[in-house]
Amino acid sequence: MPPAVHVGPDAEPAIARAAEEAGATLAPLEAADAVVWLGHDPDALPELPERVRWVQLPSAGVEKWLDRAGAEAATFTSAAGAYALPVAEHALGLLLAGVRGLVGDARARSWEERAGTTLEGSTVAIVGAGGIGRALIALLAPLEVEVLAVTRRGNPVAGAARTLPAERMDEVWGAADHVVIAAPATSATRHLVGAEQLAAMRDGAWIVNVARGSLVDTDALARALAEGRLGGAALDVTDPEPLPDGHPLWDEPRALISPHAANPASAQDRHLARRVQENVRRFAAGEALLAPVDPEAGY
Amino acid sequence: MPPAVHVGPDAEPAIARAAEEAGATLAPLEAADAVVWLGHDPDALPELPERVRWVQLPSAGVEKWLDRAGAEAATFTSAAGAYALPVAEHALGLLLAGVRGLVGDARARSWEERAGTTLEGSTVAIVGAGGIGRALIALLAPLEVEVLAVTRRGNPVAGAARTLPAERMDEVWGAADHVVIAAPATSATRHLVGAEQLAAMRDGAWIVNVARGSLVDTDALARALAEGRLGGAALDVTDPEPLPDGHPLWDEPRALISPHAANPASAQDRHLARRVQENVRRFAAGEALLAPVDPEAGY
Numbered sequence: 001m002p003p004a005v006h007v008g009p010d011a012e013p014a015i016a017r018a019a020e021e022a023g024a025t026l027a028p029l030e031a032a033d034a035v036v037w038l039g040h041d042p043d044a045l046p047e048l049p050e051r052v053r054w055v056q057l058p059s060a061g062v063e064k065w066l067d068r069a070g071a072e073a074a075t076f077t078s079a080a081g082a083y084a085l086p087v088a089e090h091a092l093g094l095l096l097a098g099v100r101g102l103v104g105d106a107r108a109r110s111w112e113e114r115a116g117t118t119l120e121g122s123t124v125a126i127v128g129a130g131g132i133g134r135a136l137i138a139l140l141a142p143l144e145v146e147v148l149a150v151t152r153r154g155n156p157v158a159g160a161a162r163t164l165p166a167e168r169m170d171e172v173w174g175a176a177d178h179v180v181i182a183a184p185a186t187s188a189t190r191h192l193v194g195a196e197q198l199a200a201m202r203d204g205a206w207i208v209n210v211a212r213g214s215l216v217d218t219d220a221l222a223r224a225l226a227e228g229r230l231g232g233a234a235l236d237v238t239d240p241e242p243l244p245d246g247h248p249l250w251d252e253p254r255a256l257i258s259p260h261a262a263n264p265a266s267a268q269d270r271h272l273a274r275r276v277q278e279n280v281r282r283f284a285a286g287e288a289l290l291a292p293v294d295p296e297a298g299y
Numbered sequence: 300m301p302p303a304v305h306v307g308p309d310a311e312p313a314i315a316r317a318a319e320e321a322g323a324t325l326a327p328l329e330a331a332d333a334v335v336w337l338g339h340d341p342d343a344l345p346e347l348p349e350r351v352r353w354v355q356l357p358s359a360g361v362e363k364w365l366d367r368a369g370a371e372a373a374t375f376t377s378a379a380g381a382y383a384l385p386v387a388e389h390a391l392g393l394l395l396a397g398v399r400g401l402v403g404d405a406r407a408r409s410w411e412e413r414a415g416t417t418l419e420g421s422t423v424a425i426v427g428a429g430g431i432g433r434a435l436i437a438l439l440a441p442l443e444v445e446v447l448a449v450t451r452r453g454n455p456v457a458g459a460a461r462t463l464p465a466e467r468m469d470e471v472w473g474a475a476d477h478v479v480i481a482a483p484a485t486s487a488t489r490h491l492v493g494a495e496q497l498a499a500m501r502d503g504a505w506i507v508n509v510a511r512g513s514l515v516d517t518d519a520l521a522r523a524l525a526e527g528r529l530g531g532a533a534l535d536v537t538d539p540e541p542l543p544d545g546h547p548l549w550d551e552p553r554a555l556i557s558p559h560a561a562n563p564a565s566a567q568d569r570h571l572a573r574r575v576q577e578n579v580r581r582f583a584a585g586e587a588l589l590a591p592v593d594p595e596a597g598y
Contacts, residue, residue, distance in 0.1 A: 086417045089442060093399040096392035105557045106396070106405035109549045111541035115563040118385045142437045143388060242410035250408045258404045264414040 006032035022280035070295035084131035090262035094234035125176035128183025185212035213239030305331035321579035369594030383430035389561035393533035424475035427482025472499035484511035512538030
């Protein structure tokens with residue numbers, strides 16, 4: 001018996017097709033075994049009929065959904081990890097734009113000798129080796145980049161030359177040519193990068209942040225960049241966010257700000273469809289679903 | 300007997316070390332079996348003693364050296380292909396800077412909704428699949444980009460979903476989301492990209508040129524970009540080059556110009572050392588050398 005899946009609040013065609021391709025039949029909510037819910041407001045999700053055993057949510061972060069998920073008998077799954085590739089691609093773009101001198105090129109109005117350096121042959125530290133970090137490691141591999149990964153416990157990460165545990169973070173800053181921040185925002189990671197860490201970084205180092213603005217001490221960063229020793233900072237997230245007009249980073253020749261654009265809408269749709277297809281397949285086969293929400297753990 | 304290699308005109312330490320690591324002993328010119336010549340002026344290379352059987356040159360293009368190479372009994376080798384990776388990396392950086400919206404980001408002074416698209420999931424045409432094109436294919440592979448390669452004869456290229464021969468070039472422009480030019484500059488490739496080709500490209504397409512400026516009709520490009528339908532153009536080479544001050548492309552929001560910086564000095568030294576090491580190893584082992592110069596073919 002194929003599972004009956006309800007796609008709501010609107011029956012987004014690409015998502016409905018993905019469910020069907022994985023073997024589901026589409027159904028109204030009252031006849032559904034599972035729900036793919038594309039809305040972002042928990043209050044807009046109707047009461048679930050008893051036969052619904054699974055709800056797929058559209059975003060990676062599910063803070064708002066924890067109460068609802070905890071109160072329902074159905075399993076909730078998030079889209080955590082589904083958007084790793086587009087975000088890792090953006091991190092690579094920011095890193096190359098910085099290291100290869102394209103930030104200066106974009107602002108120039110005249111042909112002059114301006115050369116960046118290459119990323120290939122360098123050492124890049126990736127702080128946080130979850131889905132995004134691991135996807136970035138795969139993108140850096142053909143560039144012959146040596147990756148220094150930092151994870152909570154320091155367990156080896158595939159493709160990284162070395163992995164350090166969070167407690168040895170101090171060793172990271174001077175050990176890499178460039179640093180990418182891809183760690184979750186928690187109380188422990190707030191201002192992970194401050195004046196001391198910036199001072200320890202190598203001359204010419206670029207720092208990229210595709211995680212959350214709070215991981216970097218913005219004032220310390222602006223001061224460090226103004227000194228001119230570092231390569232620069234390329235930030236998809238800022239603190240405060242949005243970065244206010246007139247902020248010194250808008251005028252800083254060594255800063256590149258992209259307005260939280262690492263996961264553009266076109267990519268979201270495609271990757272959510274892919275995740276829905278995989279989870280519907282797993283649901284139909286009785287296999288473990290990807291990214292189940294754990295209301296007690298909080299993600 | 301290890302080969303005696305002379306490194307000149309100056310005994311550049313990294314190059315001399317590379318030769319030694321491949322099994323050579325360093326020698327003055329008069330006692331040398333082979334010469335690694337780092338100068339760019341053919342007239343500065345002294346007359347070669349009869350025992351010199353091989354001369355390694357430092358650049359990929361050897362137009363200036365053809366007469367000398369033809370007149371000597373020794374085999375000359377160029378550095379063709381040695382710099383493929385840094386140049387391909389630059390092409391990837393230009394492509395990502397364009398597609399991901401970083402060109403606009405670098406010029407912005409305010410946080411607004413601005414989002415590019417992703418490169419992952421797109422189709423990229425690579426016109427010219429020599430060393431640079433093939434290196435770029437390897438960089439695009441983990442981004443799940445579908446590559447459409449164009450080569451002279453259309454023989455299959457590893458990693459490309461399809462390869463077309465040059466005579467079917469007309470089909471390429473509308474078949475890809477973005478286009479990278481990496482073909483040699485010849486009379487046949489002059490203005491390979493003109494008004495007609497630009498008109499055939501897809502909406503939002505970025506065009507990247509890391510080959511030679513003459514392959515693109517600059518005036519036609521400037522007009523096409525001004526119309527606003529294309530994504531933009533990211534050019535490491537221009538025609539004329541240097542691009543003069545006040546040229547419309549300097550003011551074009553959809554253009555990114557990097558000043559012939561795809562192969563920065565730091566990368567040149569590293570990759571030339573690697574090539575010298577490989578060719579000295581081959582010379583010592585009696586194997587075929589990489590990139591022999593053919594004075595009659597002209598490269």
